[in-house]
Amino acid sequence: MKIGGGTDNIESFNNFFQCWLVEQDQFLNELLDVSKHYETNNNNNTPTTGSTSIGDHQVSKDQVLRSLIDKAIDHYEKYYRAKSRSAKEDVLAMFSPCWMSKLEEAFLWIGGWRPSMAFHLLYSKSGSQFEARLSELLRGISTGDLGDLSPNQVVRVDELQMKTIREERQVTEKMAKLQETVGDSSMVELSHKVTELIRSGDRMSEEEDEDEDEQVESNLASKEEGFGEMLDEADDLRLRTLIEVISILKPMQAVHFLIAAWELHLRVHDWGKKRDARNQNHGGGDGVNLPQS
Amino acid sequence: MAEICCGVVSESETGLTPCKPSSRAARRRRMEIRRFKFVTGAGSPPEAENEKQKRQKLDVSGTSSSSSSSSSLTREWDNAVENEACSNEEKGEEKKKLKVENGRSQPRHQCLSAPSPSLNPKRLPKYGISSVCGNRRDMEDAVAVHPSFYYKKSTDLHYFGVYDGHGCSHVATRCRERMHEVVREELEKVDVNEVTEWRGALERSFTRMDKEVSAWNKEVVNTSCRCELQAPECEAAGSTAVTAIVTPDKIVIANCGDSRAVLCRNGKALALSSDHKPDRPDELNRIEEAGGRVIYWDGPRVLGMLAMSRAIGDNYLKPYVICSPEVMVVDRTEEDECLILASDGLWDVVTNEMACGVARMCLHGNKGQVFPPPEKVVVGGGGGGRVAGSDKACVDVSMLLTKLALARHSLDNVSVVVVDLTRDT
Numbered sequence: 001m002k003i004g005g006g007t008d009n010i011e012s013f014n015n016f017f018q019c020w021l022v023e024q025d026q027f028l029n030e031l032l033d034v035s036k037h038y039e040t041n042n043n044n045n046t047p048t049t050g051s052t053s054i055g056d057h058q059v060s061k062d063q064v065l066r067s068l069i070d071k072a073i074d075h076y077e078k079y080y081r082a083k084s085r086s087a088k089e090d091v092l093a094m095f096s097p098c099w100m101s102k103l104e105e106a107f108l109w110i111g112g113w114r115p116s117m118a119f120h121l122l123y124s125k126s127g128s129q130f131e132a133r134l135s136e137l138l139r140g141i142s143t144g145d146l147g148d149l150s151p152n153q154v155v156r157v158d159e160l161q162m163k164t165i166r167e168e169r170q171v172t173e174k175m176a177k178l179q180e181t182v183g184d185s186s187m188v189e190l191s192h193k194v195t196e197l198i199r200s201g202d203r204m205s206e207e208e209d210e211d212e213d214e215q216v217e218s219n220l221a222s223k224e225e226g227f228g229e230m231l232d233e234a235d236d237l238r239l240r241t242l243i244e245v246i247s248i249l250k251p252m253q254a255v256h257f258l259i260a261a262w263e264l265h266l267r268v269h270d271w272g273k274k275r276d277a278r279n280q281n282h283g284g285g286d287g288v289n290l291p292q293s
Numbered sequence: 294m295a296e297i298c299c300g301v302v303s304e305s306e307t308g309l310t311p312c313k314p315s316s317r318a319a320r321r322r323r324m325e326i327r328r329f330k331f332v333t334g335a336g337s338p339p340e341a342e343n344e345k346q347k348r349q350k351l352d353v354s355g356t357s358s359s360s361s362s363s364s365s366l367t368r369e370w371d372n373a374v375e376n377e378a379c380s381n382e383e384k385g386e387e388k389k390k391l392k393v394e395n396g397r398s399q400p401r402h403q404c405l406s407a408p409s410p411s412l413n414p415k416r417l418p419k420y421g422i423s424s425v426c427g428n429r430r431d432m433e434d435a436v437a438v439h440p441s442f443y444y445k446k447s448t449d450l451h452y453f454g455v456y457d458g459h460g461c462s463h464v465a466t467r468c469r470e471r472m473h474e475v476v477r478e479e480l481e482k483v484d485v486n487e488v489t490e491w492r493g494a495l496e497r498s499f500t501r502m503d504k505e506v507s508a509w510n511k512e513v514v515n516t517s518c519r520c521e522l523q524a525p526e527c528e529a530a531g532s533t534a535v536t537a538i539v540t541p542d543k544i545v546i547a548n549c550g551d552s553r554a555v556l557c558r559n560g561k562a563l564a565l566s567s568d569h570k571p572d573r574p575d576e577l578n579r580i581e582e583a584g585g586r587v588i589y590w591d592g593p594r595v596l597g598m599l600a601m602s603r604a605i606g607d608n609y610l611k612p613y614v615i616c617s618p619e620v621m622v623v624d625r626t627e628e629d630e631c632l633i634l635a636s637d638g639l640w641d642v643v644t645n646e647m648a649c650g651v652a653r654m655c656l657h658g659n660k661g662q663v664f665p666p667p668e669k670v671v672v673g674g675g676g677g678g679r680v681a682g683s684d685k686a687c688v689d690v691s692m693l694l695t696k697l698a699l700a701r702h703s704l705d706n707v708s709v710v711v712v713d714l715t716r717d718t
Contacts, residue, residue, distance in 0.1 A: 116430070119428075120428060123427070123428060123699050126696070126699065126700070127696070127699050127700030127701070127702070128700070130696050130697070130699075130700040131697075131700045131701075134697075137693065138651060138654045138655055138693065139654070140655075140689075147696070147700075149696065151423070151680040151688055151689075151692045152680070154423070154425060154680060154692060154695070154696070155679060155680045158425040158426055161426055162426055162432065165430055
């Protein structure tokens with residue numbers, strides 16, 4: 001493992017992320033167009049009268065939607081591949097990502113979104129779609145959106161939620177153990193030794209110097225390695241959760257879910273950026289307030 | 294939304310007339326009705342506050358802080374009897390008259406009368422269950438359904454129970470596994486015809502269940518809950534219990550805690566239980582007479598800790614928190630549509646009237662689709678969400694109510710049992 005990988009790497013991931021966001025934004029518009037298109041179509045020819053032409057229509061609709069969903073999953077996979085590559089260069093940068101706003105950073109769980117959040121997102125979107133078309137749903141009319149989750153889907157979502165929370169807790173627990181090692185004996189002894197050397201004022205010989213550096217490096221390297229593993233596990237859980245939620249949903253529902261996820265992601269990013277910009281302008285940022293002359 | 298809210302029930306409208314009216318009880322009832330009205334009128338129920346209280350309650354009972362150790366919590370759920378399990382059973386019929394008895398320390402008796410249809414015994418109980426973790430990180434609700442759990446004098450009795458655990462899921466889980474058996478044993482010992490006999494049998498059952506939970510806590514045999522191997526913590530766990538025994542001519546509700554049973558009768562919502570909240574005037578008196586205090590800390594709490602005044606378990610709050618249920622015996626009528634038992638995850642955000650409105654619309658909408666039969670159904674309780682039932686319409690109602698609760702941002706586990714009480718099949 002390389003310690004403190006170059007800024008080039010971070011710069012390139014930052015660039016990747018900006019492009020990825022633009023792609024997500026375009027993709028979001030595509031999903032919105034498609035969902036609107038099928039919604040209008042649905043309303044025009046009531047799908048409950050199951051003639052063959054509508055059956056065919058349904059098949060092609062599902063195919064269109066599925067290819068979009070596959071594209072969306074590719075989009076996510078691309079992100080996590082790039083992230084993993086960059087993390088190999090500088091894992092710590094992934095834990096305080098400069099490409100995110102402070103607002104987004106505050107919501108981070110091990111360098112990314114908290115997996116169990118997916119279920120709150122799903123329930124929120126499902127809830128608003130459910131209430132919006134409650135009278136239809138009460139009459140047994142299928143709406144095909146997230147408000148229309150079947151009992152079987154609700155059970156599967158619930159089971160997945162329990163499983164995800166369980167795994168999330170396991171990863172959190174591991175992370176706790178890793179974070180506690182900042183105070184382990186090797187760190188404490190090493191920090192004491194180095195402090196003593198600094199205090200003694202003796203100039204260290206070059207050899208001693210190198211020796212200390214080596215010890216520090218190897219100690220921190222093992223920690224960084226741990227953080228790398230944590231990030232891998234957390235990202236794996238994030239991606240798996242996403243794919244599994246989507247697998248429970250029908251194509252149209254999955255599209256609604258992705259729309260909600262991306263709207264949320266993009267808007268929180270915007271809001272955070274705006275907030276950061278405002279705070280910087282008002283001198284409320286990290287910088288020292290210099291008297292204006 | 295408003296169109297499915299039925300009118301607010303009044304006692305005279307529903308044929309509920311107290312035979313030994315207690316003015317305090319009547320006042321409380323009126324207050325309750327007013328509260329529902331308020332909630333309905335307000336449009337958005339004050340769920341945020343309720344939830345805060347709920348969380349507080351859990352925190353106080355000492356387990357939610359140890360949330361990271363709950364990996365074992367859900368393991369047991371995988372063994373729980375699953376989804377799409379179904380049942381086909383005998384169901385009783387209906388009759389006349391409502392009799393109500395409250396098994397509280399100063400018993401209030403209410404006899405309620407209503408028209409009496411003649412009944413045709415053997416019927417399939419049609420029911421649906423939905424129990425999900427929802428927006429919480431722990432599942433502490435449990436549901437038990439035992440059709441034909443007891444057969445006496447050539448009639449089948451059916452058992453339905455909702456248990457909402459706090460502190461940890463193990464008390465609710467234990468209730469799910471044992472309560473109906475304890476009730477059956479008690480019913481075997483005596484003939485229950487009179488309201489007082491029902492009341493006695495159920496009070497004994499709840500007391501036994503409570504003792505069993507305490508004794509079992511001490512053994513610390515449980516390996517599937519958060520408070521595993523922390524005996525003192527186990528004392529700080531408890532559960533609500535609302536149980537319904539449906540006979541051919543009666544519905545017998547026993548309630549302890551803040552889960553609730555609601556009867557839909559001719560489009561009206563009739564609460565068959567009254568939540569045990571620490572600020573309910575009679576409960577407040579009882580607690581204070583026992584030497585306890587109700588402290589407002591994020592809502593009224595017994596000793597500033599538990600946000601309900603009765604529960605199974607919660608040894609650390611005895612004798613202020615008691616396990617004695619209030620029992621209500623209601624004669625079934627032809628106007629009965631369905632019975633809804635649910636945890637406060639539903640009732641915090643959905644009024645009785647709205648729940649009945651939803652149930653009514655849905656039951657009228659799709660009748661007659663029957664699922665294949667299961668022997669018994671148990672769900673939840675450290676087990677994860679389950680949806681099950683013997684009747685599609687009932688499952689749909691339980692599911693719709695669950696989704697409605699989630700849509701209205703219920704932050705608690707949501708468990709709903711719906712029993713169809715109509716006679717046509």
